[in-house]
Amino acid sequence: MQRTSFESQDCPAARALDSVGDWWSILILRDALQGMKRFDEFERSLGIGSNTLTRRLKHLVSEGLFERRQYEDRPPRYEYLLTPKGRDFYPVVVALFTWGSRHLPRDEVALRLGDRATGKERRTVVVDARTGERVTPDNTVLMPGPAATAGTRRRVELIRALQQEHIKSS
Amino acid sequence: MQRTSFESQDCPAARALDSVGDWWSILILRDALQGMKRFDEFERSLGIGSNTLTRRLKHLVSEGLFERRQYEDRPPRYEYLLTPKGRDFYPVVVALFTWGSRHLPRDEVALRLGDRATGKERRTVVVDARTGERVTPDNTVLMPGPAATAGTRRRVELIRALQQEHIKSS
Numbered sequence: 001m002q003r004t005s006f007e008s009q010d011c012p013a014a015r016a017l018d019s020v021g022d023w024w025s026i027l028i029l030r031d032a033l034q035g036m037k038r039f040d041e042f043e044r045s046l047g048i049g050s051n052t053l054t055r056r057l058k059h060l061v062s063e064g065l066f067e068r069r070q071y072e073d074r075p076p077r078y079e080y081l082l083t084p085k086g087r088d089f090y091p092v093v094v095a096l097f098t099w100g101s102r103h104l105p106r107d108e109v110a111l112r113l114g115d116r117a118t119g120k121e122r123r124t125v126v127v128d129a130r131t132g133e134r135v136t137p138d139n140t141v142l143m144p145g146p147a148a149t150a151g152t153r154r155r156v157e158l159i160r161a162l163q164q165e166h167i168k169s170s
Numbered sequence: 171m172q173r174t175s176f177e178s179q180d181c182p183a184a185r186a187l188d189s190v191g192d193w194w195s196i197l198i199l200r201d202a203l204q205g206m207k208r209f210d211e212f213e214r215s216l217g218i219g220s221n222t223l224t225r226r227l228k229h230l231v232s233e234g235l236f237e238r239r240q241y242e243d244r245p246p247r248y249e250y251l252l253t254p255k256g257r258d259f260y261p262v263v264v265a266l267f268t269w270g271s272r273h274l275p276r277d278e279v280a281l282r283l284g285d286r287a288t289g290k291e292r293r294t295v296v297v298d299a300r301t302g303e304r305v306t307p308d309n310t311v312l313m314p315g316p317a318a319t320a321g322t323r324r325r326v327e328l329i330r331a332l333q334q335e336h337i338k339s340s
Contacts, residue, residue, distance in 0.1 A: 012270030035332030100182030109315030110180035145279030162205030
């Protein structure tokens, strides 16, 4: 990994990116969330090299998104089960899927998400669980918490100033 | 970019990852969604090298997430305005933020998302816009569309078989 680490940043989105690690990891999680759990299932689905896959699975285990379990003795074989933390990554994958469907369309649709009960296509949105309101940049604000560094507080102030400007100019 | 391209894949989530490009791009979008638009604002916020930032902004312009606009003549200076496609990436950033807040907590909170009207903390969930139902792996299914390749159809069949197995064993 040649990336800069974002872990030290106060922003949970940056920490999330840092923890998950790379593009492959998100696609591995996508497949696991669809029910895959064995090395060869991931390998076939992704067309990924086995060294890369081994590394990414090991990373996701160490970050607590997968639990590795032996399911065969001879030869020893392992499966990778999503932890609650890994399962909870689903909204990120769904949000990517929804954005890709809307903004990178093809002439004809190859893959959609559907409601399992009715088979109707899902259109997904992110809402506030408390109010049910759709969450947008315009109705949402960053709030520094008790542990915010001075740099983070300055950043939040800058962002608020930019947003005031934006509201005035629109 | 040394990554394998996922563009040829039928899955819109894989295409989304391929279009956006890398971790930095997501953090640039995060900042733009908070109101930043100038080169030096991104540079200062991210602590990113100016060559890398130039490359990522150029990429995001070419992918249609930003529009570049000159705002000063001498010296020529440009700002980067989110297009509707770029603005629509917000749910992905929010989903990452929510996951990071929940699963990579610190002793004390540094940064939260709030409801701008009330200042109350937001807890966000992904729901089906039609039914309001919370979207989970268990109530959602992949559906091949008319343009699905034979490989994609096989993949969907494999996933359905795995899910049947999962339902039986749980």
